[in-house]
Amino acid sequence: GKGSHRIFIPYFQLLIQINNKYFVLFVLGLLGFAAIKAMQGLANIDSTSHNNTNFIYVIIGVLSVIYILSHWRIAFANNIYTKTICSFLAYLILRYAFFYDDTPIIRLIANCVWPIIAVLGYTIGYKNYTSENLSAIARVYLTFIVPFFVYNVFLSFTLTYDTDEFAKDAFFICLIFLPYIFLLKSPKWKYILYIIFAAIAFISTKRTILIATILSGVLFFLKTKRGKESLALVILFVIIFSFSPLSKDIIANTSDRFLSIGEDGGSGRNTLYFQIWTDISSNYSTQDILVGKGFSSVSHLVGMDAHMDILQILHSLGFIGLIIYLTIYIIILYKLKMYKNIVDYNDHLGLITFITFICFVIVANMNCFIFNPSFSVPMFFLISLFIGAISCRLQYYQRFHI
Secondary structure: OHHHHHOOOOHHHHHHHHOOOHHHHHHHHHHHHHHHHHHHHHHHHHHHHHHHHHHHHHHHHHHHHHHHHHOOHHHHHOOHHHHHHHHHHHHHHHHHHHOOOOHHHHHHHOOOHHHHHHHHHHHHHHHHHHHHHHHHHHHHHHHHHHHHHHHHHHHHHHHHOOOOOHHHHHHHHHHHOOOOOOOOHHHHHHHHHHHHHHHHHHHHOOOHHHHHHHHHHHHHHHHOOOOHHHHHHHHHHHHHHHOOHHHHHHHHHHHHHHHHHHHHHHHHHHHHHHHHHHHHHHHHHHHHHHOOOOHHHHHHOOOOOOOHHHHHHHHHHHHHHHHHHHHHHHHHHHHHHHHHOOOOOOOHHHHHHHHHHHHHHHHHHHOOOOOOHHHHHHHHHHHHHHHHHHHHHHHHHHHHHO
């Protein structure tokens, strides 16, 4: 009867409803743990670590599907953002199923996790749209992750800095945590943690990390109260640090990296881009132009990723994949434009989301993260978390002000 129908709820849905907060914290913990494992794997260049990290992301993906199904109305109802992301996921699966691709299945599954995590992030952000809840998520995440991250960064720096350029890619993970710092309520901890992360970016000598870190700090602090004073403190710290003995070699290495851009073509990026674009323009059939040559096509051609997500997707997934992917970018910018008109909130969420998006676009298109779950998963979770909160606020605003 009707009574029994009301009592009957799928077990997983009841479980998620009861333990929603703990489930979210558990998934955040897994994401942080996977990021640390990924960084260790990059520092040690250990393929076993990469496989273990991929396995962790698969587990996160399965748990995320359960959570999303229990909140499917929030995740998908009148929501072009998550529907577009799911369209990209469907395209990945269909392309792999109907066209030849020699990518190992475990890597394919790991590459399909980020769209699922993006929908998860949107759903969590929608349900926790208040500044207090978002700040709490950031506080918990940073409390457990930052000490391990800083330790591993300096361990990596000590062991491999002078001998292994590839190990420095581990420092990119600091950009994943940077937006969480801006969500914190305490100005003191914002300054302290930003200075720590800026120092890590400086030590890395990676041009992309340094540009994204400085740009995000300038954009955020100048737009907040007492922003000029805050920025002056950070600049003062950098000046003091620059006179320390530790900084001598780092400053020299960093300046050499920037001065060599014209000579090395961005660490060989110009040559790499030319090779990939030449292959597309000269050797691609109509089918290849539409659907690409598969996940591993770029690495087969040049022995590495494209160091530009847009070019990587075009070569691997064709124009269809690229159009769907760029649509996600457009929707994010559209949401931010709409949110700019809301005056009810003054917690800088729109600014933080914009900074996160800019950093992501810069890093993703000067390196290549779309097929690297160590970066694509936590970054898309973070952006989607913000877009989910913004979407909820937009709905409330439209409901009560229109």
